[in-house]
Amino acid sequence: MRKKMIVLIMIVWSTLIAALPVFAATNNTSDLSSNTSQPRSVTMNRLAGQTEFGTAKAIAEYYCHEKIQSVILATGNDFADGISASVLAHEKKAPILLVDTTVAKSQDAFDYVRQHLDPQGTVYIIGGTGIIGNEFEDKLYELGYSHIIRIAGMDRYDTSYKIAASLNTTTGSALVISSGNQYSDALSISSFAANKDWPILLSPPDELPEEMKNYLRHLKPSQIYITGGEIAISDNVKSEISNLLPDTKIQRLMGQSRFDTNVLIAETFAPHPSTVFLANGYGFADALAGSVVAAQEGAPIIMVDPSIPTLPKSTAGYFGSFLATNSSTDLVTFGGSGVISDEILTNSKDLLLGAVKETSIYSIADLNNTVTQNENYTLPTTVHATLYNSDIIDVPVQWSSQTVDTSKIGTTEYTGVVNGFANTIKLRLIVQEPLPMAQYTTYFDTRLINRTENIRLAAKALDGKILAPGERFSFNQSVGERTAQAGYKEALIIEGDSFTPGLGGGVCQVSSTLYNAVILAHLEIIERHPHSLPISYVPPGQDATVAYPELDFKFKNNTKAYILIRSSVEGNSLTFKLYKKTKNQN
Template sequence: MSKKMIASIIIVCNTMMAGFPVYAATNNSSSDISMSQSVKMNRLAGKTKYETAKAISEYYCSGKVDHVILATGNNFADGISASVLAHTKEAPILLVNSTVENSQDAFDYIRQHLDPSGTVYIIGGVGIIGDEFETELNELGFAQIVRIAGLDRYDTSYRIAESLHTTTGSSVVISSGEDYSDALSISSFAANKDWPILLSPAKELPEQLRNYLRELKPAKVFVTGGEVLISNNIISEISDLLPGASIERLMGQSRFDTNVIIAKTFATNPATVYLANGYGFADALAGSTVAAQKGEPIIMVDPSIPTLPKATAGYFENFCANNLSPDLVAFGGSGVVSDEIMANSKRLISGAVKGTSIYSIADLNQTVTQNESYSLPTTVPAKLYNSDTENLPVQWNPQTIDTSKVGTTVYTGVINGFANTIKLNLTVREPLPIAQYTTYFDPGLANRTENIRLAAKALDGKLLAPGERFSFNKSVGERTAEAGYKEALIIEGNSFTPGLGGGVCQVSSTLYNAVILAGLQIIERHRHTLPISYVPPGQDATVAYPELDFKFRNNTAASILIRSFVGDNSLTFKLYKK
């Protein structure tokens, strides 16, 4: 290829880097008006991780390329060391699925952009990316195919490193082969400087990596991650192998902390900050080619929350403190890097908010039992932009509490330094009953239903003091026409016959069963002379004024409240301790 043609390709690619938005989503909400307008936002995304990788590759270069790299989108192990190779070859990283048929986004890019004499680098063995991919590439006219694969992920990273022809005395990176976040955090910096990324198990260096380090004799070794991922034993091994080398461990308390420590080590003044899902590898891997061009950071975010990890918020705040305003580019759709995360990142970078500024305060919902003592909270938890939670003092209106009435009262709260008011929805509910029992009746029997309603109403709200005795007949009274009772079937002897107050025995029997469940002392109870259907056999309590009564005693140390509820076809008694 002529130098003129190469220069043309570089110009096209750099032009694309300067401002070709494959998929842009900028949040220009009213709250951002006061922000520095120099912080631009862009998003590189597709509907799937494979589409996103293609979108990133289009952004990387929409012209012709001489090389592309294929890595699986289903597993991180082989691909995370390929960022350095991609930068060296000026090649985008395309992600493929398990079959050619499901990898058309990658093949579309190759058809449109790979020079016919160009090379496709396949990362991983045929168990990861099958032979059918090579067959498809050959049928498309691409003959230059190089597969880089080892016996395992560690061997593959070693073989990628070998292909780089790194100069003796250079730096290298040692990252865990069991997790992707630390390797991807350093990938753009290592790629920019052509430092190989070698994967290692936690406890001991593989032999091929030992041999590689002996031969390369790097002057500096960066170890990413804590001791759980890369043990101190490996640090000792490296020291023994390279007695003259400087070894620096880059680690934090979490993947996000480590990510920021790496970014602060290598990118104090970036022109662009790239945001990616901290709990997924695909978008960051594909995006590492873009970030590596100028050695700029890929910052990991937690897609489950709209705020930034504490270390990340601090990193962004420092830009404003140093009069820096890097642009923001998200790798992936709003499901992994939300518009709110991008907007909050911009707010922190531009100085519109600080990490310790209040992001949100959720409304509160409290439920108490009727007449229960309750005090309004003096503080409420506030979510900060750095994802911390701080309890802040609050002033409520109204300030008085009344739990004597069942229902919901809304209190509004004011917090100093927070523009929005918050709400506390205080719901007062009836106390849970110590016992309840329900029976059912035929509402089509109008007279009987009315008698049930009258007797149940007479008992509703009755309060028994400790030791007090209850009499059904005394509480309900004589069942007379003057009292509103109607004729319905009653049991007299061994037959059913019409009589005033038919149905009242269902009320006494229902109450009896609730009293039994509450463990109260039964003083008097009579059974019907014929079977009845609304309670199980033997669990009835018949009454007939004034001869037959149902009596019990409140043998507890608390007052007992009787509540009755009559539905369309049901009768329920609930007993409460007061």
């Protein structure tokens, strides 16, 4: 019934054949060629729509683009009701169409119904009117469809029981019990259960509902598969079943994660399938709609983590095992590239082909490190490598240069190689100015042009000055006399108890700003004079006036290190920073 054609916005991937793959980006390639002595091929198809509802329609078109006798409507907003419908869909040879909260939002499903459902066909609605409202039935009647069957229970567990009771299941058949609180385990087994007509019952974690017990007594299954660990389905439920059906074989299928459980189920029922379906492991909608397609061949729905380009460890190992068959594989993806990236598809294909191994290196991220000037730094001997199975390991790296110079501020890029990885490793080392031992900032009015220029001149004279241990600093000696020849301009200065124009107005803000930085650095003050009038650019009592040559600001480097004075004028701010330096530092 299925026609392998891609419609609407489905993307058809060309068949990729690799007789002798090129082993780039792999740790160990010596034994790969022996596994690929026969040509293998992987054909990739993507079934996708703009939304999960559009994807369900695309999957339905893939399932059957001709006339059909039945369709199933399930909500695309919650997994609980529809998760057991895969078996019903396979039995009725019906695609699963997902609907939204209203008819108006569910046009993808109704478009498929109008185009493909026989006028005498049957529509199965899964779930109560609180999930899929009566307006859906009204719309179907309006379109001329009178055979409508709603399967709904009091809750998700009762709904799964009623779906199971509606099936033509023979006594002694196998049966699946999955958690009603999470979808991944049930969807992992859905295609196999549907293919073999095994009902899927949803159970609370701790106790079976009475209706299900009655159903089990009636069915007398020869085998029951419990999916998931004890948190999903407790051993108490398993004990209830054993007491109820002592002759029934019970097998729990569980892994450490949803992906491990997913692969364990696939390995159990389809160790080397000819078709593999990929679905988002953190979303139910695409896998639910796709379960009826996978059920046709009893093929696995393999779940991937869409947030990373590599595959879960168990999944990568499963794909790697396909090499033993030397057969071709169809790889069909449910959902667009926003759900499962092209990168994930390519990596899946490469593992299936044997072009890479699960333990091959997939990527090594470029490194970025930051050090302070003259700090000792050694290039790392190992780097973190991400493998195709998502493991992260440390691998040795050889750098093109072992010499690292941190004496100059700036950025240097180093390149390295890792054995078995084709790409060059890059390390971007940023050498930044060390943190100052102290800094202080004051602000001024840039509209006072002459005063601003005087501040710039005095600050520039001090920038880069280095004091040796025990050396004394004199502001007047370092800046020099404020004269017109030196470039200083006339601005307001304080003389006695008044402001008056004078050469070098504003220089006292420079000395006061430096004074506050010196105080924060706990250096020894030798000479400092307050202004005779209050000033606004520093708090009261934190100023240091200067007047060449009478009034000076002096301090002593009472540390055992060299001290570098850095000044900067940016916009309306003046900043001094004091750094400890070695003797030979710039």
